[in-house]
Amino acid sequence: MTAPQVHHLFHAPIADHSFSSDKKTLAVARENNVELYQQSGDKFALSDELKGHEKTVTSVDIAPNSGRIVTCSQDRNAYVWEQTPTGWKPTLVLLRINRAATFVRWSPSEQKFAVGSGARVIAVCYFEEENDWWISKHIKKPIRSTITTLAWHPNSVLLAAGSTDSHARVFSSFIKGIDTRPEPSAWGERLPFNTICGEYLNDTAGWIQGVAFSPSGNALAFTGHDSSVTIVYPSAPEQPPQAMLNIATRLLPLNSLIWNGETEIIAAGHDCEPFRFHGDENGWQLAGSLENKARESGGAREESALNMFRQMDLKGQAQADTKLKSTHQNTVHTIRVHEEAGGVVSTFSTSGVDGRVVIWTV
Helix, strand or coil: CCCCEEEECCCCCCCCEEECCCCCEEEEEECCEEEEEEEECCEEEEEEEECCCCCCEEEEEECCCCCCEEEEECCCCEEEEEEECCEEEEEEECCCCCCCEEEEEECCCCCEEEEEECCCCEEEEEEECCCCEEEEEEECCCCCCCEEEEEECCCCCEEEEEECCCEEEEEECCCCCCCCCCCCECCECCCCCCCEEEEEECCCCCCEEEEEECCCCCCEEEEECCCEEEEEECCCCCCCCCEEEEEECCCCCEEEEEECCCCEEEEEECCCCEEEEEEECCEEEEEEECCCCCCCCHHHHHHHHHHHHHHHHHHCCCCCCCCCCCCCCCCEEEEEEEEEECCEEEEEEEEECCCEEEEEEC
16 A cells, blocks of 8 residues: 655644645644645645634535635634635625534535534525525434534435434435435435434444445445444335444544445544445445554563563653554544545545644555
């Protein structure tokens, strides 16, 4: 496997990151601002800052076709940023929420975007031509806690959400006059706004950290705070799923995941490295890490523990070995597709608490 490209941008946590469609611009959520980096050679250099939020920016997303950037923050606001000859111009979005905004993503059609929040609502936002502003409709029931993650179905109507009430749900976000009526699928046929197309609880009721539809939209994967990954294959509207498979792992919890084709999932989180899962509706399994580093055997670990106690006995202190053997040196927050063709991923990117953005070749 090709060595990953590591871009150590700063010594502060990265809440979220997003690349432009040409991969030349990188947007990074850092504290109250979003920093924009431009690629020069094989490095990224800071080129601009989007300032306007009063509290921590929690999520950022660049629309691939229009290049518009949407940001949301703990200040309960979201902005849509458009590039003008004089710089980036923000437009405030009418979110109407009374708690922090936690997560934002553009729909594939780029006609709307969804914002998760701590107010137990999802704001589905779209542009109203008459008044020249972005307004929102709320998905509320039956959400009972903070929305932590969102993912769009390829049809731009179905929306998956994970929350701290331990459920992953699939909703319809159909807005008349904005969306075209989607083709009937296993998720449903008639899909008025706020229709619940699926509601799933993982085996141990852990918080849901990451959620994603497969490229075809016919399967849903979500990862929980119990270190598990669950894959759901729906059968028909208002019917039990054809299969719901839960992979319990001995890893630390995973925060984010993506699909590579229909039979592979790549996920990353508190273990600071990405892992692969393989399978289909008959069964899934953990295939291992993407890091091509030598794993310490149990014997080697025991030997190093013995050496540590020897050092403490001889010198009164242990040698401080604080560098991890993984590329990331702290928790990975976000994993995103970097380049793909027909649903098959060739490169993906990760960012996290260590201030690094890493581009991996699959």
